[in-house]
Amino acid sequence: MLLRVFEDGAYADRALRTAVARLDERDRALAQRLSYGAVQRRRTLDHAVETLGRRRVRRLDPPVRAALRLGAYQLGFVDGVARYAAVNESVELVRRAGLERAVAFTNAVLRRLADGIRPFLDALPEKSATEAALKHSYPDWIAETWWRDLGADDARALMHAQNEPGSTVVRLVRGEIDGSPDPVVPGAWHVSRIDDAALAEGRIWPQSAASQLVGLTVGSREGERVLDLCAAPGGKATMLDGAVVAVEINEGRARELEDTVRRVGAHNVRVVVADARELPADLTAFDRALVDAPCSGLGVLNRRPDLRWRAQPLPELQLELLRAAAERVRAGGTIVYSVCTVNADESEAVVDESGLDVDRALGDEWSQFRHPRRPEFLQTLPHLHGTAGFFVARLRV
Numbered sequence: 001m002l003l004r005v006f007e008d009g010a011y012a013d014r015a016l017r018t019a020v021a022r023l024d025e026r027d028r029a030l031a032q033r034l035s036y037g038a039v040q041r042r043r044t045l046d047h048a049v050e051t052l053g054r055r056r057v058r059r060l061d062p063p064v065r066a067a068l069r070l071g072a073y074q075l076g077f078v079d080g081v082a083r084y085a086a087v088n089e090s091v092e093l094v095r096r097a098g099l100e101r102a103v104a105f106t107n108a109v110l111r112r113l114a115d116g117i118r119p120f121l122d123a124l125p126e127k128s129a130t131e132a133a134l135k136h137s138y139p140d141w142i143a144e145t146w147w148r149d150l151g152a153d154d155a156r157a158l159m160h161a162q163n164e165p166g167s168t169v170v171r172l173v174r175g176e177i178d179g180s181p182d183p184v185v186p187g188a189w190h191v192s193r194i195d196d197a198a199l200a201e202g203r204i205w206p207q208s209a210a211s212q213l214v215g216l217t218v219g220s221r222e223g224e225r226v227l228d229l230c231a232a233p234g235g236k237a238t239m240l241d242g243a244v245v246a247v248e249i250n251e252g253r254a255r256e257l258e259d260t261v262r263r264v265g266a267h268n269v270r271v272v273v274a275d276a277r278e279l280p281a282d283l284t285a286f287d288r289a290l291v292d293a294p295c296s297g298l299g300v301l302n303r304r305p306d307l308r309w310r311a312q313p314l315p316e317l318q319l320e321l322l323r324a325a326a327e328r329v330r331a332g333g334t335i336v337y338s339v340c341t342v343n344a345d346e347s348e349a350v351v352d353e354s355g356l357d358v359d360r361a362l363g364d365e366w367s368q369f370r371h372p373r374r375p376e377f378l379q380t381l382p383h384l385h386g387t388a389g390f391f392v393a394r395l396r397v
Contacts, residue, residue: 001035002066005306012039012306038066038073039305040163044124044137045072048117053109063097064106071110076117083114132156136163138308142298149344150372154383158342161383162301168193169387170204171212171235173264177204184368185209185216187239202263207235210299210380210390213369214292214338215239217362217378217392224287229276229325234260236292237269244269245283247276277324287333289325293318295339295346299389302382313343318350326356326397334359335395340388342381347391348374356395 001019004010016035020028038045046057049068057065071090074081087110094106126132129152133143136159146155169182172189177198179191188209198204215236220226224242231237231246232253238261246261246269248254254273261269274280295318296311297304318339325335335356339346348371351358360376369385369392371377378392 001031002038002069003062005039006042006066007062012036012304034070034073034078036305037077038069040301040308041073041077041137042069042309043134043139044121045069045076047134048072048076048113048120049109052112052116052120055105055109061097061099061102063099064094064102067091067093067097067106068109072113072117075110075113076121087111087114126156129155132159136160139311142308142311145298145343145345149342150381154381157383158381158389164302166208166302166382166388167386169206169208169212170194171207171239173203173205173238175203182209185213187216188212200263202265205235205238205260205264208300208388210385210387211235211340212239213366213378213380214290214336214390214392217338217366217394218288218290218336219334220244220288225285227283227286227289227325227328229289229291229321230293231271232257234264234266234269236290237261238264238266240269240290242268242287245272245286246270247272247274247279249273249275277320279324279328284328285330286328287330289329289333289335290338291318291321291325291335292338292340293321293346295341296343298341298343299380299382299391300340303388313341313346315346315350315353318346319353322350322354322356322395326354326395329397331397333397335397336392337395338390338392340390342379342389342391347379348377348393351377351393351395354395356397359394359396362392362394 001015004015005012020031049057067090071086074086091107095103124135126135129143129147130140133140168191170189171187177189179189182188220240220242222241226240226242226244228237228246232248234257237246248257258271294314296313297307301308322337358376363370363375369378369380371379380387380390382389
């Protein structure tokens with residue numbers, strides 16, 4: 001999985017799904033923990049390998065690089081794995097790759113790591129954004145963005161939270177479920193595991209409490225016409241009441257969206273494959289719209305371990321989508337703009353640039369999630385709210 005992600009540019013979740021297909025549930029869970037952790041912590045692990053192992057990581061053969069990252073992650077961050085097992089199994093990966101000439105080197109580096117990586121990691125400073133980025137394994141620009149928007153203490157706490165597994169939350173579509181209801185977001189349930197049968201039957205949908213919050217803020221009602229401009233995979237679209245038009249530009253993702261609609265029985269949702277900025281002329285005069293725009297995804301980094309290494313802010317596209325929605329909503333209608341990120345450049349700055357009127361009542365309706373600087377908006381934060389990081393604004397046309 002590490003080879004596919006870092007050498008071939010594959011997405012971690014898809015690469016893992018293929019790699020663990022023949023493993024039992026317990027081994028799949030361990031494989032996910034090790035591989036996701038090694039991807040997340042790449043920067044810190046490489047720093048440890050280069051400092052303690054005294055060899056530039058980028059000059060190593062890819063299988064050696066991947067094996068060292070896996071071994072270093074176990075030695076540095078995983079309790080309950082015997083040192084000899086982490087060393088020996090990582091060395092064996094190099095041997096199985098046919099790189100016998102690198103076996104002795106790999107063994108030597110891993111033994112140095114086994115002796116010193118824990119105190120080395122503990123001693124890494126985090127007083128500045130760049131120091132914290134290295135310690136917690138983020139690109140500098142992400143650390144600097146959070147330092148700017150949240151301040152040093154909250155930025156460090158967010159970095160830590162986004163390196164830990166998130167809670168498993170589903171939306172209860174119908175019926176009953178084993179778990180506990182979220183204390184704030186109605187319909188959200190915390191569960192120990194995803195019930196595959198309930199998912200297949202459309203009785204639940206995996207969806208963070210923050211994502212469900214977005215759907216609730218739309219406030220759609222029966223008899224209204226509702227536009228969801230960036231709808232796939234369909235979690236929010238299938239929450240909405242009224243006659244819903246769910247737009248998706250990618251045909252493959254549109255098929256996934258249609259499958260979601262069928263599975264959960266959202267018969268009020270019609271899927272349209274189109275560029276949200278160039279919709280058919282008849283799609284107009286909506287009462288409400290949802291623009292859950294593509295973004296850097298800085299609020300969901302713990303669920304997508306490779307995203308931090310490929311994330312990009314998209315404020316220009318987000319503004320185009322928001323303005324496209326405003327053209328399709330009737331006068332007096334509302335638009336909910338949301339992004340699953342913690343980045344002012346993609347959230348409040350986009351809303352400010354749009355020139356649309358802000359519905360300031362949103363912050364009062366959901367005061368638990370009120371934005372720390374702009375109380376008219378919502379901002380969920382993983383380290384404070386235990387869910388994904390989403391920005392939400394409600395606007396009037």
